[in-house]
Amino acid sequence: MNAIDRFMKYIRFDTQSDEESDTCPSTGKQKVLGAALAEELGQLGLHNAHMDEYGYVYGWLPASVGYEGVPCMGLIAHMDTAPGVSGAGVRARIVHYEGGDIVLNEEKGIVMSASEFESLAKYKGQDLIVTDGTTLLGADDKAGVAEIFAAVEYLLQHPEIPHGRIAVAVTPDEEVGQGADHFDVEGFGAAVAYTVDGGELGELEYENFNAASARVSIHGVNIHPGSAKNKMKNALLLAVELANMLPPAETPAHTEGYEGFYHLTALSGDESGAELRLIVRDHDRTAFEARKDYLRRLSAYLNDKYGAGTVELELSDSYYNMREQIEPHMYLIHRARAAMEAAGVTPVEVPIRGGTDGARLSYMGLPCPNLCTGGVNFHGVHEYIPAGALETMTQVLVNLVKAE
Template sequence: MNVVERFLKYVSFDTQSSETSDTCPSTAKQMILGAELASELAQMGLQNAHMDPDGYVYGWLPATPGCEGVPCLGLIAHMDTAPAFSGTNVKPRIVDYQGGDVVLDAEKDIRIRPEEDEALSHYVGKQLIVTDGSTLLGADDKAGVAEIFSAMEYLAAHPELKHGRIAVGITPDEEVGRGADKFDIAGFGAAVAYTVDGGELGEIEYENFNAAAATVTVHGLNIHPGSAKNRMKNALLIAMEFNAMLPPAEIPAHTEGYEGFYHLEHMAGDETTAVLEYIIRDHSREKFEARKAAVERIAAYLNDKYGAGTVELALRDQYYNMKAQIEPHMYLIHRAKAAFRKAGVEPREVAIRGGTDGARLSYEGLPCPNLSTGGLNFHGRQEYIPVESLEKMVEVLLHLVQAEER
């Protein structure tokens, strides 16, 4: 099974994670793919291939003779897809892209348009794997899983390629920020690792956002509008006031690069109770802490204005910028650059406007920068991945793990 066949197989599994579930994994359906992945690793000849009770898949390829002393290297990806858009009944297809719009659904006029996707012009003359416009594709991160597994299968069949022990880990629930929660670092056994969970081919990422989640619950007082004067405290209006006090330009639609933001991702309620759910992001730890403090000041101001307990704020840190943890191990970045170049791909260092399992794991003792998968437009119906990028990333991983190429 080549990497394209493997990828098309994996995206047929519905593995959306859930932000509202307290279980691990957050959805039982992830374990269906997990069981298949564990079985595949075992069939390839990886040792201790298994899925644990929490849905994490592990296995390791033994070192080739003479390389037993090479430190164990880990490769990590995640099996879940984002809850932001449907991942049920994915219908991928391969198109030969010759320029212009990529039509996903002609009847509904769902397209990938070059004027909305600057990267599309890079792939004229290439084959693209796309959706039918009704679901996301799942390249985030089933492309990473397929690339790692294809590389492992090749190495297992070619023992003449020298390498140290290689540990493979596939996590659930990365898309809801919990992929590293129960990752068994000690059992994984790697000294260092890479996540394969990035975007366009050639990207190397070791800077990411500092991240927090904020839930704002507004407690109002609902009274019949006919007799509400000087008495009603409308939770919906107070919630709108809270949001209006945040800097209007500091949202995802107006920021790029290293610029942070406040992002309102869900709201619900009525006059009695209203809830706003935000994510807070910044690459700078100082600015990140300042953003959290600003949210706290707004809540305090509104409580002073409308009465104690009106606004209830719950702040939770999610992950931190991995840069400080990777800088003592910059050989990982040099090694990755060399692997890309050996595969004929010019590497680019990119700051992630998001985060990965690698950010959490780096703070928990496993230095873990992130590599591209080749996919684009993640988390929506316009997601796609070039066939050549899938194939190239397998080649990159083979160069990356070979002991003689350190």
């Protein structure tokens, strides 16, 4: 089964993760796909193919005869899809794109506009896998799963291609920042690894944001508005006041490349109590720490202004820039460049404006840069992937693991 067929099969599984859950995996439905993937690895002939209690899928392909001394390399993808958009009942189709807009759903009037989604222009003449406009597609990261599994099958069908031991893993809950929480690095057995979890064909990434999440609780005083003068502390207004003190030009909508940001993701409550949730991002570690300190100073200022205990701030680091862990192993980047070029792909090294399992795994003793899948417009109903990218990345992975 090629990567395209695998991908179309995997996206039929609803594996949406849940950031509010305190279980692992965060949604039980991820284990449904996990069990199917473990069975598939076993049928392919990988050793110790299994899904553990947390929903992680593992297996490994033995080294070619005479290459047992080559350090084990890992290939990792994740099975879950983003919480923000439904991944249930995905209805995908392949369209041959010849330019212009793509009507995703004629009945509902959902269109992917060529003027709004300028990336479409580069794919004129190619077959694109698209949604029906009511769900995301799931290329993030079922495309990575499909490409890894297809590459492993290709190696099994072509024993003349020499390779060392190859460890394969599929993780749950990457989209909610928990994909490495229970990863068995020691049991995985790889010296180094790659996550296959990036965007457009050619992307090669070994630096990412430092990331933290913030929860701000506002404790107000609610009094009947008829007698509230000099007594009421409207928690919603205080929450808005805090949000307005964040630098307006330092949001995701106004930043790119290496520029960091504050991102307000939720605001809820009433006069008595309110809560803000934010994420904080910056590639530079010093600037990252300064951003967190700014939130602390905002909270202290509002407590001075409105009374101690009015504002409570909880900050939690999520992951760090993998670059400092990858730099001692830059041969991984050189190897990935060569693997892409051998498949006719021009490598494009870009900073990740987000994170991957690889960022955390790199700090857990497993250096792990990130490779593209070929997908575009992740996390939304306009997500798509060129069918040819799935096949090309399969060849890139074969080139990558080939013993030199």
